[in-house]
Amino acid sequence: MNPHPAGPAESDMPQQMPLRSLLAEISALTLHVQQLSRMAGEASALIENSQMPAPLDPEPLRRDARRQQDDGRAALEEAIMGIFEDVFGPRTDTLERQMSMSLIAEIGPAAFVQKVLWGEEISDIALTIALERMLPALEQLVEAHPQAFLQQANAVLGRFKGS
Incomplete structure (x- = not known):
């Protein structure tokens, strides 16, 4: 027998780990989107300045x-x-x-x-x-x-x- 029955706070603990990893994944994806957006802006500027040919259709x-x-x-x-x-x-x-x-x-x-x-x-x-x-x-x-x-x-x- 367990002398300390699991209370509501202890039963919620396993669910918090997936939430933390999910938040970490969202944060990483947000960083990737920001990097891609920056790179797209740089490529657009190069194309507009005729330093790089426009991508093919x-x-x-x-x-x-x-x-x-x-x-x-x-x-x-x-x-x-x-x-x-x-x-x-x-x-x-x-x-x-x-x-x-x-x-x-x-x-x-x-x-x-x-x-x-x-x-x-x-x-x-x-x-x-x-x-x-x-x-x-x-x-x-x-x-x-x-x-x-x-x-x-x-x-x-x-x-x-x-x-």
């Missing part, structure tokens, strides 16, 4: 990036269509081709190739078996466009290099 940059992405996707789709024609001939009514085209439309050409070459699910393995004759050509496609197929790996490697 991000919207045209985003449009260019989207256009490049769309162009890359179209080029990959065209390359995959060429592989289908080389391997299976010009027929578009084959089961392999119809299934593949709907999958490419759904997940994109890069993800399709990744599924065929490196997929681990049962459906991926079945797709790989169905398209077995295409594997060498798809591997060559990956070698020709590694940035399109290995983006995730490149991102992970970049984080390791940065560490």
Whole structure:
């Protein structure tokens, strides 16, 4: 038995620590905002005095990036269509081709190739078996466009290099 029962003041103590840490966080954030505001003012003054060029408008940059992405996707789709024609001939009514085209439309050409070459699910393995004759050509496609197929790996490697 506890000879001194906990009173209201003692039961409030654990709640005061998070409040103190919260106040410390708010104080630190306020300092960061003040520093950012000062830096923005300095940058604005440099731009107005023509000592520094104005920042680029991000919207045209985003449009260019989207256009490049769309162009890359179209080029990959065209390359995959060429592989289908080389391997299976010009027929578009084959089961392999119809299934593949709907999958490419759904997940994109890069993800399709990744599924065929490196997929681990049962459906991926079945797709790989169905398209077995295409594997060498798809591997060559990956070698020709590694940035399109290995983006995730490149991102992970970049984080390791940065560490």
